[in-house]
Amino acid sequence: MASTEADAAAASSAAANGTANGTATASHDAPNGTSCAPATSSEPGDPFSDLAAVPPAPPIPATPSPPATARAGKRQSHVVSFDKTLENIIKLRTHDLDIQDTELVVVDKEKRKKNRHTCIGSSAAAYRLSIPLYNVLWASVSDDNRHLVIDYAETASKTRIRPAKFSVALEPSGPDWPTPAEVAAWAELLRNRAYGDVPQRRRAYVLVNPHAGPGGAMKKWEHEARPLMDAARMRLAVVTTTHSGQAIELCTALDIDAYDMVVACSGDGLPHECFNGLGKRPDARRALEKIAVAHVPCGSGNAMACNLYGSHHVSVAALAIVKGVAAPLDLASITYGDTRLLSFLSQAVGVMAEVDLATENLRWMGSARFTWGFIERLLARKVYPCDLAVKVEIEHKDDVKAHYSRHQSASTATSTSASAAAGRIQQQQLSKSQDSSSSATDGDVDVAAAEGAASSSQSDLGLPPLRFGTINDPIPDDWETIPEDKMGNFYCGNMPLMAPDTAFFSAALMTDGLMDLITTDGDISPTKSLGMMMAVEDNRLFDHPLVRYRKISGFRLTPKNQKDGYISIDGERIPFSPFQAEVHKGLGRVITKRAIAGYEAPGPSDWDKVSPRERIMA
Ligand SMILES: Nc1ncnc2c1ncn2[C@@H]1O[C@H](COP(=O)(O)OP(=O)(O)OP(=O)(O)O)[C@@H](O)[C@H]1O
Structure with missing residues (x-):
């Protein structure tokens, strides 16, 4: 049985405002800090009712204060402007806080004063704290109106970030200092700038595979990922998986309107199950469009996190999930026997399939098990004969490079607007589910253009039909058929990296509607x-x-002259029998750091040197 956790600890971190006592502090409080806000009551049927309580919004005075700028003539100006085209500074008694283009700069005025009087070794670092906006997780005024509290992610080591808290006292108050309402408005501005188009406080259904990779997934989740998500006030429902296939069952039954994403704390096997669970539903297309799959890397290879967040380190990935945008991803349908399943990552026969599936006994080695398995098999010069039929779309490497170059250039040009639209869509979904009286203006975003979404008329349908049929149908006439008697490695992929620094499919793109095949x-x-x-x-x-x-x-692919062997779909074994694959453009959703511009991988060498003419000709 899956265990859904009651998460009282999150309440304390989510509401851990007002920790400082009269003076400004920059502390590294653990997210489950000592200060607890009272839990808010939850609606019946709310999936988060046993989860992190959310601090109420700071009280706003019944009579709104005149804008800060309007009062500037009467007294010293604290909030220079809330207009982001101007400065975004708030001046408190002890600190000035300035929202700049990419960072929040906090100046401790007392320390700066002292620093000015110190002739030797004076440095701005002594009084100036600079926090990248990407790292800002939350900002608000404490319930008692006595502190401005900023939660952010700070670097703990080369491989780890952790939540930290910066708290500034708002007292003593007086006519010369901003009111709590003005500070709350500034905190909201900071949050909006820190999240940009990414929705705040997303709702995640978290699945932890305690046996993933070398082990310790639960500890990694609890100690490295969750604290950042709690500090960002994400709403989390956490389930520890108890058996293989459970993530399929859970995602098939998931209330997709209650969540924005499913987070797999695992290797790549659990995301594979999540896509398949969503794909099994009668409303598969809507479910795959609505729920983004995210990955907290706890396995051996962790391809998904490497490609989408640029890291296989748990806390780095967790921050990317908090701040990442939902973006479409090509998925492939695989058919064998009478079964159809979805693949998000790779299909392999030969060396790579064996490396993945026949090295289970070396799990303790982490990702080194793949290198070891690879060397062992290469030295054996093993072949894996098969008949291959392929629908080739781009045959030559130069043309593949030009295709990659064209896509990267196009997506770089549109990524800002596309990610903005994607963010708006998610925010709309969020606010619609939070507020049933949500305004009708939500509909004015071009969903299909931004996310390659299925049209609303299709949104309640199951998986898209197979345009090439299944393994049981004749091979389409326009497919190239090749006897591959010396096949060593058949490796088809949808993401560039299969593990850290392991670039197999350099030219893979998230939504080009194509699979990359290496033989x-x-x-x-x-x-x-x-x-x-x-x-x-x-x-x-x-x-x-x-x-x-x-x-x-x-x-x-039809294996021949072999009694048994390995076929790997996303690292999971399927029966050793003929199988067929076809790609569906943008069918799935993932959380990614870079939206449309895609994967955290360098692309094939010199792709950026492809000439415009070559790009057009490709
Ligand atoms: N509690 C569990 N006990 C046994 N198997 C589980 C459990 N939870 C999930 N699984 C199964 O384990 C398989 C592998 O999961 P996952 O990818 O998370 O880890 P992994 O295979 O160890 O990762 P990697 O291949 O990167 O080492 C999946 O098929 C999943 O269904």
Whole structure:
């Protein structure tokens, strides 16, 4: 049975305002700090009712104060302007706080004064705290109106960030200082600038696989991921999985209007189950469009986090989930026997499938198990004969590079507006579910353009139909059929990195509606094979002369002359039998750091040197 946690601890962090006692402090409070706000009552049926209580909004005076700028003539100006085209400074008794383009700058006035009187070794660092806006998690006035409290993520080490709290006393009050309402308005401005178009306080359904990777997923979640999400006031429902396949069951039954995302604390196996659970529903298309799948990396490879957040470190990924935008992702349908499932990451037969699936006994090695397994098999010069049929869309590497270049240039140009729209869509979904009286103006965003969304008439349908049929249908006439008697590695992918610094599919794009296919022969010399392995780590595999790299939209693979073997779909084993795949453009949703511009990977070498003419011709 899944256990849904009662999360009293989160209440204390979510409401841990007002920690300082009269003076300004910059502290590194653990998120589950000592100061607890009273839990707010929750609605019956609220999925978060047993979860983190949310601090009430700071009280706003019944009679609104005149704008700060209007009073500037009567007294010293504290809030220079709330207009983001001007300065966004608030001047408190002890501190000035300035929201700049990319950072919040806090100046301790007392320390600055002292610093000015110190001739030797004076430095701004002594009185100036600078926090990237990306790291700002929350800002508000405490319930008792006595403090401005800012939660942010600070660097604890090269591989870890942690929540910290900055609290400034608002007292003594007086006509020369901003009122709590004015400070609350500034805090709201800071939150809006820190989140941009990303919705605040998203609702996450969190699944923790306690057995993922080398172990310790629950500890990683509790100690490294959750504190950042709590500090950001995300609303969390946490389930510890108890058996394989449970994430499918849970996502099939999920109330998709109650959540914005599913967060898998696991390896890549649990996200695979989440997509498949959403894909099994009668309203699969709506569910896959509505619920973004996010990944807290607790496995061995952690491809999803590496590609979407640029890190396999838990806390770095957690911050990217708090601040990331929901964006569409191509998914592939796989059919074998009478089964259809979804794949978000890869399909493998041969060396990589064995490396993934036949090294389970080496789990304790973490990601080194893949390197070890790879070397073992390359040296054996093993072949995996099969018949391959492929719908090739881009045959040559130069054209693949030009295609990548064209997509990157286009998406860079549109990423700002697209991510803005994506953020607005999520915020709308959020506010619609929070407030049933939500305004009708919500509908004016071009959802399809921003997110490649299914049209509303299709939104209650199941998975899209298969345009190439299933494994049980004849191979389409326009597919290329190739007997592959010496196949060493059949590897088809949707994301560039399969583990940290392991760039197999350098030209993969999130939503180009294509799969990247790598094939290599198995009978090449061990020296050349090792060269190929080194090329993966240096992101040179794409250009390696022994590697064939194509963009395809579908394939069928039929193993031959082998009794048994491994077929890996997203790292999960399926029966050793013929299978077929086809891609669906933008069918899934993920949380990503860079929205439309895509993956946290460098692309094939020199893609940015492709000439405009080559791009057009591709
Ligand atoms: N409590 C559990 N006990 C056993 N299996 C589980 C449990 N929870 C999830 N699983 C299954 O474990 C499989 C692998 O999960 P996951 O990807 O999280 O870890 P992993 O395979 O160890 O990761 P990696 O391959 O990166 O090492 C999934 O198929 C999932 O269904």
